[in-house]
Amino acid sequence: MPRPRQALLTRQRIIDTAAELIDTEGLDAVSTRRLAAQLGVRGPSLYNHFPNKDAILDAVADEITADVDIGCFATHEWPDALRVWGRSYRAALAAHPHIVPHLARGPGRRPRALAMADAVYGGLVRAGWPPARATHIGALMRYLVAGSALGSFARGFASDPAIYISSDYPHLGQAHRLAAHQHEVDEGAFELGLEAVIRGLQITYEEVVGGAHHRPHGTESSAPTRR
Amino acid sequence: MPRPRQALLTRQRIIDTAAELIDTEGLDAVSTRRLAAQLGVRGPSLYNHFPNKDAILDAVADEITADVDIGCFATHEWPDALRVWGRSYRAALAAHPHIVPHLARGPGRRPRALAMADAVYGGLVRAGWPPARATHIGALMRYLVAGSALGSFARGFASDPAIYISSDYPHLGQAHRLAAHQHEVDEGAFELGLEAVIRGLQITYEEVVGGAHHRPHGTESSAPTRR
DNA sequence: GCGAATAAACTAACGGTGGTAGTTTTAGTC
C-alpha cells in the first residue's frame, strides 16, 4: 500500500537478502521481483533504495570484500602477508562463488575493494617492490584467487562416466570422480599455486631489490612501462 | 515464410555470428532475437539447430578452445610445455574476453575442452608427476589463465581520478592511469605469474619426483594434505 | 502547529527476454 508507518526495507536488509538468494539459488535467480518477494514487498520498491539492480549486486560484492584480511600487510613481511591475504581473499570469495563473475570485473567504485587494492599496493611498495611490479603482483594474485573461486575446477567436469569413455580422452578415465573430490582439488590447487608464486617471487625479489630495501627513486618509472 | 529451398542457417554460421556479436557488443547483447536478426532470420528458428541458447554459447566457447596449442605436451619437457600451453590458452581467451565467464565454468561436455584437459593431464603424468599433483597443476593453470582473461585487472579501475583522492586510499593516487596501460599490466602480471609458478613447480618437482621419473607408487597420498 | 517537501510503499505499463506450440512448405526417402 502507500508509505508504511515503519519502513519495510533497509539497504542492509536488501543486501543481506540478496546475498542469501545468490548463495542458495545462484545469480540468475536474483530478479528484482523475486528479491522483493523475499522481502515481502513489490519489486519497484527496491528502487527507493538503490538506483538499479547492478548497484545491489555491487553492494553485495563489497560486503563480501569486508571479510578479507588486509591488516596483514602492516604486520607481516610481504611473503607472509601475501599468504594471509591470499587465503582470506579466496575464502571470502569461495564462500559466495556465484557472485565472483560480477566481482571479478574489478573494484570499480566499491569502497572496500578499493581499500583492499590500496593496502596491497602500499604494502608491497613499502617492502621495496618497484611500483610497476607491485601492480603486477596484485593483479596476479587476483587472477589466482578469482580464477580459483570463479567456479570449481573439479565441478566443471561432468560426473557422468560415459562422457569420458571415448578414446579421444585416453587419460580422463577417472575424471568423473573429480566432482566428488571438489573441495580437496580446488583447495590443493590453490595452495600449490600460492606457494609456487610466493617462492617464485622471492627469487625475483632478490634479483630486483637485492639487500637494499630503500632503493634510490627515479630508476623505475611509476608508470608500468615495459618494452 | 516456410521452409526455404536453400537452408538459411547452419550451425557453423550461427556459431560464427554469435562469436562476432559477443566480441563486438558483449555477452549481454546476445539475445536469441538479436542473433537471429543478424542472421536474417526470426528468433525461434535458432531452435531448429540448437536446443537452447546455452548450447550456442557452449559451441562458441568450444570453438575458441580450438586455438589452444596442446601439441606442446608431446614435444616439450613439462616446464616448457606449460609455458607454451599457458600462453596460447591465455591468448585464445583474451581474444574473446566476454565469454570467459561462461567458459570458466569448466569443460562440461565440450569436446575440445575435454581434449585439452586430457592432453595436459596425460602430459604431466607421463613426465612423472603424481596424478593428484597433475590435476592440481591443471587446475592452477586454469585459475591463472581464466583469472587473467576474465576481465582486465587494469580496466577494473575507474579512470576518473576523483575517486582516488579520498584519504582512504593513500597509495592509489595514480590508479586512474592504470586503464591506459591495460595491456602492459595484464600481460606483465600473467607472465610474472606464469614464470613464478613454473619456477616454484620445478622446485616441487625435484622434491617429489627427484631424479627417478618412475617412482614406486603409494608413497604419495592422492589427497594433498598440508597441516 | 501547519504547510511543504520528502520518503516509501504501491499499481500499471513498456519493451525486451528465453522458450514453446503449432503451421506451412520444402527436401529427401522408401
Add this chain to the structure above:
DNA sequence: GACTAAAACTACCACCGTTAGTTTATTCGC
C-alpha cells in the same frame, strides 16, 4: 508418389529491468 523430417514462420507465455505516476506517512522549516 506417399510419408517423414527439416527449416522457416507466427503467435504466444511468463518473466525481466525499469519508469511513471499515485497515495500516504513522516520530517523539516517557519
